[in-house]
Amino acid sequence: xxxxxxxxxxxxxxxxxxxxxxxxxxxxxxxxxxxxxxxxxxxxxxxxxxxxxxxxxxxxxxxxxxxxxxxxxxxxxxxxxxxxxxxxxxxxxxxxxxxxxxxxxxxxxxxxxxxxxxxxxxxxxxxxxxxxxxxxxxxxxxxxxxxxxxxxxxxxxxxxxxxxxxxxxxxxxxxxxxxxxxxxxxxxxxxxxxxxxxxxxxxxxxxxxxxxxxxxxxxxxxxxxxxxxxxxxxxxxxxxxxxxxxxxxxxxxxxxxxxxxxxxxxxxxxxxxxxxxxxxxxxxxxxxxxxxxxxxxxxxxx
Amino acid sequence: xxxxxxxxxxxxxxxxxxxxxxxxxxxxxxxxxxxxxxxxxxxxxxxxxxxxxxxxxxxxxxxxxxxxxxxxxxxxxxxxxxxxxxxxxxxxxxxxxxxxxxxxxxxxxxxxxxxxxxxxxxxxxxxxxxxxxxxxxxxxxxxxxxxxxxxxxxxxxxxxxxxxxxxxxxxxxxxxxxxxxxxxxxxxxxxxxxxxxxxxxxxxxxxxxxxxxxxxxxxxxxxxxxxxxxxxxxxxxxxxxxxxxxxxxxxxxxxxxxxxxxxxxxxxxxxxxxxxxxxxxxxx
Numbered sequence: 001x002x003x004x005x006x007x008x009x010x011x012x013x014x015x016x017x018x019x020x021x022x023x024x025x026x027x028x029x030x031x032x033x034x035x036x037x038x039x040x041x042x043x044x045x046x047x048x049x050x051x052x053x054x055x056x057x058x059x060x061x062x063x064x065x066x067x068x069x070x071x072x073x074x075x076x077x078x079x080x081x082x083x084x085x086x087x088x089x090x091x092x093x094x095x096x097x098x099x100x101x102x103x104x105x106x107x108x109x110x111x112x113x114x115x116x117x118x119x120x121x122x123x124x125x126x127x128x129x130x131x132x133x134x135x136x137x138x139x140x141x142x143x144x145x146x147x148x149x150x151x152x153x154x155x156x157x158x159x160x161x162x163x164x165x166x167x168x169x170x171x172x173x174x175x176x177x178x179x180x181x182x183x184x185x186x187x188x189x190x191x192x193x194x195x196x197x198x199x200x201x202x203x204x205x206x207x208x209x210x211x212x213x214x215x216x217x218x219x220x221x222x223x224x225x226x227x228x229x230x231x232x233x234x235x236x237x238x239x240x241x242x243x244x245x246x247x248x249x250x251x252x253x254x255x256x257x258x259x260x261x262x263x264x265x266x267x268x269x270x271x272x273x274x275x276x277x278x279x280x281x282x283x284x285x286x287x288x289x290x291x292x293x294x295x296x297x298x299x300x301x302x
Numbered sequence: 303x304x305x306x307x308x309x310x311x312x313x314x315x316x317x318x319x320x321x322x323x324x325x326x327x328x329x330x331x332x333x334x335x336x337x338x339x340x341x342x343x344x345x346x347x348x349x350x351x352x353x354x355x356x357x358x359x360x361x362x363x364x365x366x367x368x369x370x371x372x373x374x375x376x377x378x379x380x381x382x383x384x385x386x387x388x389x390x391x392x393x394x395x396x397x398x399x400x401x402x403x404x405x406x407x408x409x410x411x412x413x414x415x416x417x418x419x420x421x422x423x424x425x426x427x428x429x430x431x432x433x434x435x436x437x438x439x440x441x442x443x444x445x446x447x448x449x450x451x452x453x454x455x456x457x458x459x460x461x462x463x464x465x466x467x468x469x470x471x472x473x474x475x476x477x478x479x480x481x482x483x484x485x486x487x488x489x490x491x492x493x494x495x496x497x498x499x500x501x502x503x504x505x506x507x508x509x510x511x512x513x514x515x516x517x518x519x520x521x522x523x524x525x526x527x528x529x530x531x532x533x534x535x536x537x538x539x540x541x542x543x544x545x546x547x548x549x550x551x552x553x554x555x556x557x558x559x560x561x562x563x564x565x566x567x568x569x570x571x572x573x574x575x576x577x578x579x580x581x582x583x584x585x586x
Contacts, residue, residue, distance in 0.1 A: 010340055012312010012468045017493065038469040039310050039497040059380070080360075080402050093475060093507070098401030099380050137503045140472045143443060171312040171468055172339035175443035195554035196317065196342040203340060206440045224545075225552035254521050257492050 001293025002157050003185035004150075004165035005283060006035070006213075010200030012171035014192040015220040018253050019276065020168040021045040021262035024127040026280045030164035032125065033153035034132035035180045037118065037145045042168045045262050048123030048130050056133065056148065058117030058141035059097035062090045068109035075101035075110065093138055117141050120149055122156065129156060143175035150180070163291065173207045181211045186288045187301070188216040188244065189236075193228035198235065205239050208301045214288035215241035215301035218279055222246035240302040242286060244279045248272055304462040305575060306481040308505070310497030312468035315487045315517035315541065320465035321346045322557050323485075324431055326568035332432030332459035336449045336477035337467040338421060341435045345554045349433040351426040357436070357451050358417040359444070360400045364391045368412035375404035375413055396443065420448045425455060432459050446476040453477060461572075468497075470504040478505065482579045484512040485538070490522035495529060502533060511578055515571075518543040536578065539571050 005023075009016050020042060024032055034042040062083070064075070069088050076084045078101050083094035102112040117140070120133035131153040135142050153165055167184070170176040181187060187208050191201045201217075208215060217236035222229040223246075233243055248271055256266035264273050283289060288296035307320040317335075321343050324333040335343040362375065362384065371389030383397035384404055395418045405413045420442055425434040436452040438445050445467070453476070456462055466477035478484055484505045488498040498514075505512045514530050519540035530537050541547070541557075550560035558565045 011342070013314060038471045039312075039500060041311070041493040041496060044492050044496055078402070078406060080400060093479070096399055096401060097380060098399055098403055100378065100401050100403040100406065103378050103403070104406065135471060137470045137500060138472070138475045138507050142471050173440060174339045174438060174445045174473065177339075178441075178443050192313075192552075194552040195345045196340075196551075199342060199345060200340040203440055210441055224548055228552055251521060254491050258523050260492070 001291060002154060002163055002165060003289050003293065004167055004183070005186050005188060005289065006167040006169050006180055006184040007188045007190060008169040008177060008180065008204055009171060009190045010173065010204035011192065011197050014190050014197060015253070016190050017041045017045070017168050018257065018263065019190050019218070019220065020166055022264045022276045023166055023280055025262055025264035026277065027164055027166060029162050030128055030166055031153055031157045031162045032127065032130040033149060033165055033167040034130070035146045035149055035167050035176070036170040037133040037135040037149065038142050038170060038176065040132055040134060043132055045257065045260060046125040046127070046130055047260060048121070048125050048132065050121045050123045052122040054120050055116050056118040056120055056145050057114050058139065058144060060099065060112045060114045061092050061095045061097055062099070062101050063111045063113060064088050064090060065109050065111060068107055070107055072106060075105055078104055118145055120145065120152065122152070128162070129160070131156060143179035146170070146176045146179035173203050177204065177207065181208060181213060184213050186214045186216055186286055188218060188283065190218050190220050191232045192221050193219055193225040193232055195228070198228060198232050201232065202235060205241070205301055212300045214286070214296055214299035215239065216244050216283065216286060217241045218244040218247065220247045221249035223248050240299065242299060244282045245275060247275045247279065303460070303483070303576070303579065304464065304481045306464040306466050306478040306484045307487060308466040308474060308478055308484055308501055309468055309487045310470060310501035311488065311494055314489050314494055317342045317346065317465055318517070318551060318557065319485065319487050319515055320463050322564065323568050323571065324463045325556055325558050326565045327461055327572060329430040330459055331461040331463060332434065332457060333463045333465065334452050334455060335435035335465045336452050337465055338436035338438040338445050338448050338452065339467060341437055343465050344435060346556050347428040347431070347433060349426045349428040351424045353425045355423045356419055357421055357423050357448050358419045359447050360402065361395045361398045361416045361418045362393055362404045362413045363416035364393060365412045365414065366390070368410045370410055372409065374407045374409065378403040378407050420444065423448070423452055423455065432457055445473045449473055449476040453480070470500045474504060475508070478508060478510065481510055483575050484510050485515060485575065486512055487515045487517055488526055489518045490516055490524070490526040494522070495526050498526065499529070502535065513538040513575065513578060515539045515541065517541045538574050539567065
């Protein structure tokens, strides 16, 4: 059975990608998935060799054909996104792609071409295959692309006989995060011991409740504030999440990143590496990650 | 003058810069926390909230007594928020983008406006500093309409500081649009640089002048500095990695409170930004 571990944080910059990359060193028979399509960084540590590149076609955008437009102003009245200027030019950033103006223009003077919103890739890395993507700048539909990347990862794992997926999730609690969580065997929240880290973790945990997924908590940079670390862990327990352990603050994470390596490769004898090793052991021993794919209802986030 | 604080990568110090800049400027300034998925500025400012407003978006409500099951509403909906089963229209409110198409095309007048709650907007003040924030309802996917609402809450402040969400997609664009200046915050690491480049491209699309703050400037390498030179992106401030700053941050204490000498640094940062904005940030 394929088990997917999704790694999120709520707050950005808590170490999701660094920890995911370190897990990749320790995991057996796994596929990597970068679901942070908006600001993807995992590839910077993985040096993926792209084997297959596919365009991501998102929504359509309205385009007014000036030669056919009689300036009746109907489109401007209809548009709820203020996307059409007084001289009948559609602002592609404001256009929501609803097509209402396209369907209701009395002159049929508006085209609605499908847009390429990004690309997604199947790659090989030194830790096995990786599926990742690049959403175009200022684009919408990030949730759709996240869903696509996760589906393609699962398909690849099924076809090639991998039984573990490591998914590096996006920050926040909005559309791309909602698309990242459903169907995961377990959700690991990487938290930094700060007031923001705790606040944002609470919101992502509340979101996770809707999806009924088993939850894990790992405190990164725990020694920056022990009191906050304890608060984070207490909150995790109150939500029925399992504690994975604590990773110390260590500049070797940055140095490893500069070398394009994860911390297990760069400094295998460091305390940080030992802590991650322990954390990984607990992830794999978590009942919800069982190889039979039996859902563990006793450990879902409450 | 409207200044947006953006970054591409999360956790680089947007909220730190936004709150400390706002606190240093004080009177006549308003901070708008547009990171509505994870608003954090309030954790440092402890504002007194005096107004709370529910923000909602329009969704269709079908009057079954008038509906003939003609399917026109489902046909115009690009977001599959309406579907017709037999003669009955089913609405999936979470998929609705509030375009109003279904209401427009229904020949029977059977589609009327309902509401889906997006979140709340809270306003108040922190001493002389004005404050507003959006808080997205947990489970809501669409943040841009809430961000736009918060972004318009300018009252009579002469300086607006916008704390933007991370990334480069629609929520960030919604937060930055209409700003006079975008202040980008990064850290000098490969992740910081990679995501900074994306943010710079996004700002270029909007055509807004910008500058850079390098946070934890003494960790990492010099590639961010080299990139900024190449791009002609002015480096307006460097904040060192200082355990004292990191610990104050972890407890929700602004830098200017823990180390008051930073107040002047943030004020002179503002002075440098004023010189980089063509009209000085005054409405033309």
